[in-house]
Amino acid sequence: MGKISTKDSKDKIRHKPLYKDITETGTLSTGKRSKQSKNDDEDFDDEQVLDAAASRRILKLAREQQEEIESEENHIKVAEKPRFQMISPESDDSDADAAYEDMTDEGEDEYYDDDEVEEIDEEEAKLFDSYFKSGDNAFGSFNLADKIMAKLEETKQTKTEQTERPQDKVFLPPRVIEAYEKVGQSLHHWRNGKLPKLFKVLPSIKNWEDLIFVTNPEAWTPQVVYEATRLFVSNLTANKAERFVNLVLYPRIRQDIEESDEHKLNYHLYRSLKKSLYKPAAFFRGFLFPLIQEGCTTREAMIVGSVLTKCSVPVQHSSVALSWLLEQEFNPATTVFIRILVEKKYALPYQTIDDLVLYFMRFRVITDQNKNDIILDDATEIAEQRRLAQSPPMPLVWHKAFLAFAQRYKNDITEDQRDFLMEVVRQRGHREIGPEIRRELRAGSERSTTTAPKEDKEDDIMSFF
Known part of the structure; x- marks a missing residue:
């Protein structure tokens, strides 16, 4: 096997030396400077001179462009000035006077060049008009007072529309109204089984009153009334249960008693009335009190x-x-409820017992002998007492x-x-x-004034309602 010649291989492998790469970057300096390095330094200096000249040219061009922009802005400012503008006497600029005269004599079309006038888009013009509406002011300034008055007028109009809106209508989405109308149709024939899910979720909805009237509660079966209660x-x-009792249960029970032949109440409605006593405050305020105020019959x-x-x-709710x-x-109807509550034999507070005593004393006949013994507020009450006597x-x-x-509270009254x-x-x-009442009153003992009352509470009993 013959030798491989290294001469040809060295020529092929020869490449640029490392020191040249380092010296070209300018980070390394050698002691001896060859001719080749001198030539390289001269080229490097030439490149630096060219870069400085280029930078000067760039700065010059930038300065010229800045001057052109400033001149254009000056032209725009002149164009924005009104055509008939008063010049203050303090201005002594003769060039401004000449420009003003040329502008008033020759007109804006002759003053501006066609190349300098820029077209404005319609969208930009609308946006400009929305912020700066021309009014009585000749300069077309923005009138903030008009906008405020227009906004106040708009809010006033919306309030009047809300007040004039009929209260007996339900303003709900059409899909919701349609769904609950179908629920109401099913409730008109419902006897047993499961109630619709849309009806079960009503208590958790904020505007349940509107939705429940869409189902037409007057046509519900008595079984539905009980389940709904x-x-x-x-x-x-x-408070919310009081609304349901007053709006749904109260008219339905009175209507059923009035329309029945024997003036009896339906069994399911009777159970509904008992179920409403689960919330005593809702029953008294939503059913019993309106019943007394609107005229209750003895049968009811x-x-x-x-x-x-x-x-x-x-006892708290009963005493109130x-x-x-x-x-x-x-x-007589009111007296029925008084007798029923008294016969429940509550440990009533002394305040309620004193009210009971004053109630029965209202029917005492006023004579010349006992006239001085009765403490009355004014002459009208005396007239009322005499009317009751007759x-x-x-x-x-x-x-x-x-x-x-007398049987229950004979020991809780004073002499x-x-x-x-x-x-x-x-x-x-x-x-x-009468003889039984007299016997009960005589058998009672005097109320002790040293002991504390039965209901020694800081809060007033009327706070329960």
Whole structure:
């Protein structure tokens, strides 16, 4: 095998030396400077001179462009000036005066060149007009007061539309109204089974009152009324449950009693009324109080009173309801509820017991002998007492309520109150019930004034409603 010649291979492998690459970058200097390095330095200096000249030319061009931009801006500012502008006497610039005269004599079209006028897009013009609307001012300035007055007028108009909007209509999406109308159609024939899911979610919806009227509650079956009462009373607060009882249950029960032949209440509606007592405040404020205020018949009072008799009601709510009933005008239906609440034998606070005593003392006949013993506020109350004295005998329900009070609270009244009540029995007594009331009052003991009252609470009892 022959030798390989290294001469040819060295010529082929030969490349640029490393020191040349280093010296070209300018980071390394050698002691001896060859001719080749001198030539390289001269080329490098030439390149530096060219770069400085180029930079000067660039700066010159930039300066010229800046001057052109400033001249264009000056032309635009002149164009924005109004055609008939007063020049202040303090201005002494003769060139400005000449420019103003040329502009007023020859016109804007002759003053500006066609090349310098730029066309404005329609969108930009609309945007400009939206911010700067021309009004009475000749300069077309922006009038902020007009915009504020227009906004106030708009809000006032929307408020008037809301107040004039009829309250008996439901403003809901069409799809929602259509869905709950179908639910209402199914509830008109529902007897048993599962209620529609759209109806079950009503208590969790904010505007449930609007949605429930879309289903037409007047046409619900009695079974639906009972299930709806369970659903709403158990899932809503006392204030919202009061709305349901007053808007749905109250008119339905009164209508059923009035339309029935024997003036009886449907069994399912009766159960609904009992279920509404799960929230006593909702029952009293949403059903009982409106019933008394709108004129309750004795038959309605007996039916509703039987619910109160069978159901347990907290003493706080019962005492407040009793105090409210005692302040109303005399009515046999009102007396029915008073007797029922008294017969429940609550440990009533002394405030409610004093209200009961004053209620029965209202029917005391005023004579010349006892006129000084009665403390009355004014002459109108005396006239009311005399009117009651001339009225026919008291109904039997009043005597029963008086007897129930004497039997239960004879030991919770003072001696003065006992004397006044004895006189009421003597004047207004019943031939059979009167002697029993007198015997109960005489058997009672005086209320102790040293002991604390039964309901020693910081809050007023009326705060429960």
